[in-house]
Amino acid sequence: xxxxxxxxxxxxxxxxxxxxxxxxxxxxxxxxxxxxxxxxxxxxxxxxxxxxxxxxxxxxxxxxxxxxxxxxxxxxxxxxxxxxxxxxxxxxxxxxxxxxxxxxxxxxxxxxxxxxxxxxxxxxxxxxxxxxxxxxxxxxxxxx
Numbered sequence: 194x195x196x197x198x199x200x201x202x203x204x205x206x207x208x209x210x211x212x213x214x215x216x217x218x219x220x221x222x223x224x225x226x227x228x229x230x231x232x233x234x235x236x237x238x239x240x241x242x243x244x245x246x247x248x249x250x251x252x253x254x255x256x257x258x259x260x261x262x263x264x265x266x267x268x269x270x271x272x273x274x275x276x277x278x279x280x281x282x283x284x285x286x287x288x289x290x291x292x293x294x295x296x297x298x299x300x301x302x303x304x305x306x307x308x309x310x311x312x313x314x315x316x317x318x319x320x321x322x323x324x325x326x327x328x329x330x331x332x333x334x335x336x337x
Contacts, residue, residue, distance in 0.1 A: 196334070199262040203330035206258070209251050210323045216244045217316035224309045249278045267329065274318060 256275050259268040 199264055200330055200333045202258040202262045202264065203326050203333060206255055206326045207323065207330065209254070210319055210326060213248060213251055213319045214316065214323065216248050217312055217319055219244060220312035221309065221316065224305060224312060228305055228309070249282060252278055264329070267325070270322070270325070274315075 252271065252275055256268060256271050259271065
């Protein structure tokens with residue numbers, strides 16, 4: 194049982210994936226509170242803005258790590274979401290790229306529904322990725 198760079202990448206990915214799961218749950222709760230009018234859009238979107246760039250950065254780190262570790266299948270599974278994050282960052286509805294969710298736009302029912310679906314899809318992706326990374330970490334440690 195040898196400790197390789199790939200095993201380190203999977204271990205770090207497990208920890209960071211747990212953070213992404215937390216971010217996705219936070220987004221789901223935030224958009225549900227907007228849908229049920231528990232909070233105003235401005236008060237709700239400010240904490241969500243703080244999570245967008247760390248989420249994109251963590252996912253970019255995943256791709257860089259798996260590229261360096263030459264884990265091609267794992268990289269291939271993460272690249273579509275990375276491209277979506279790049280597209281979302283450069284085509285955000287707000288005036289500034291740091292504001293991925295513009296409060297007046299988010300209150301539109303269609304946009305709010307889209308944001309909720311996006312958050313649920315990211316949660317599903319992160320949960321599946323978490324267990325995939327766990328399996329790959331164990332496999333890499335045992336097979337080396």
